[in-house]
Amino acid sequence: MGLLNYNFDWGLLWHAPYGAMLLGGIWTTIHLSLCAWCMAVIIGIIIGVLRVVPHRGWRLAGTLYVQIFRNTPLLVHLFFWYFAAPLLLSETLQQWLYDNVGDYAYYAGVMGLGTYTASRVAEQFRAGFLSIPKGQYSAAYATGLRTVQVYRFVIVPHALRIILPSFTTEFLTCFKNSALTMTICVMETTHAAYYIDSFTWHGLETTTAASVVYLVLSGCVILIMGWVEKRLRIGGRVGRGAM
Structure with a gap:
């Protein structure tokens, strides 16, 4: 009976100010995901x-990072950066943070999502590194390159092309995980839809609109990923189109 009595209003989101709210949420989702992904790639490669380096201490440090960040829920990371991290600072720094960083929730979301995703990216790169023949490492060192240069110019580019299908899929996961930042008050797409619903009591329309937004953006990401994979795929390797 409740559904039969529901007053559908699919044009609700075209009315001010709700359309602007949703567009703002979509834009926040896009640039938050991109910032978190850039952070994840940089940290993940490191x-x-x-x-995989021979030094046992460095391997232990990398293992600890992966085990800590990968084996705890993303929501815990978001809560840590939003609620707990500021408490580790001095009172002066805390006051400066709250007075001068107007959208701290956004930066906490980027940090939480970026550091969490980095642990997953790191494991993908590790798999790529281990799949490269040892002879290629030896050949790179034989040219006179230092360890940093070997990884920068030879190993990382090769490993990236090997892990490309799973690597690009991880970006899609990062993009979808950005919806969890609503729990720390980031006004992304999901939070914007929830916020509009709290004023209009039209949750069916707002959540449907948010779902359509995610489907469209995810479809665009998949198309871009497919194009990148075709451009960079190594011959003889399994790509997305071959699966």
């Missing part, structure tokens, strides 16, 4: 390298 941790992935630490996981």
